[in-house]
Amino acid sequence: MSQTTSITNVIARIESMFTTYGHETYGEDCTQLQHAQQCGTLALERGLDEELALAAFLHDIGHFIARDKALDAVDAYGYSRHSDLGADFLEQHGFSARIVEVIREHVRAKRYLCAVSKGYAERLSHASRVTLAQQGGPMTAAESAAYRRRPNLADIIQLRQLDDAGKLPDMQCPPLTFWLRLAREQLEASAAADASTRSARPSARIE
Numbered sequence: 001m002s003q004t005t006s007i008t009n010v011i012a013r014i015e016s017m018f019t020t021y022g023h024e025t026y027g028e029d030c031t032q033l034q035h036a037q038q039c040g041t042l043a044l045e046r047g048l049d050e051e052l053a054l055a056a057f058l059h060d061i062g063h064f065i066a067r068d069k070a071l072d073a074v075d076a077y078g079y080s081r082h083s084d085l086g087a088d089f090l091e092q093h094g095f096s097a098r099i100v101e102v103i104r105e106h107v108r109a110k111r112y113l114c115a116v117s118k119g120y121a122e123r124l125s126h127a128s129r130v131t132l133a134q135q136g137g138p139m140t141a142a143e144s145a146a147y148r149r150r151p152n153l154a155d156i157i158q159l160r161q162l163d164d165a166g167k168l169p170d171m172q173c174p175p176l177t178f179w180l181r182l183a184r185e186q187l188e189a190s191a192a193a194d195a196s197t198r199s200a201r202p203s204a205r206i207e
């Protein structure tokens with residue numbers, strides 16, 4: 001399968017999941033499509049780059065994958081381990097390491113902020129507080145001290161803050177097609193970066 005065909009297939013799969021499950025709310029005041037659009041739009045409004053904005057748009061896709069797989073543990077709040085499921089899917093399909101990491105970490109970032117940021121837990125939505133318990137609750141002091149040393153913590157926290165902010169009952173946002181185009185561009189950029197890394201690698205030929 002050519003690179004272009006495989007990118008087209010991934011975009012079609014993402015579009016299909018948003019079309020099929022995007023109306024679900026998982027206990028929030030907006031649908032999952034609105035939540036994704038709001039998180040991505042807030043990222044752009046805050047001056048963050050398109051890679052992080054796309055991560056914000058895609059960060060909860062693990063809920064849809066769990067629905068697609070008909071996993072038993074999906075409840076009214078979605079799938080509590082959706083961060084790993086979504087990150088694994090995006091990693092397998094060629095999204096950048098930065099997108100994969102911030103999505104994988106967005107639940108742990110909530111647990112971290114609950115431990116270190118005064119008042120953060122009280123500002124969470126009701127659904128986020130319910131799922132916090134399923135996800136292990138606030139980090140311990142030792143866990144948060146180790147987590148603070150993560151190299152990409154700033155990006156991880158940015159995504160978490162977008163996740164918490166993008167739950168408005170109404171907000172004007174670019175449509176699904178805008179985010180799918182961004183996803184295609186990011187996949188093409190990742191594929192091009194991989195190809196140039198491969199061609200720059202010295203050959204293993206023995207002289």
Ligand SMILES: [Fe+2]
Binds near residue numbers: 060
């Ligand atoms: Fe979210």
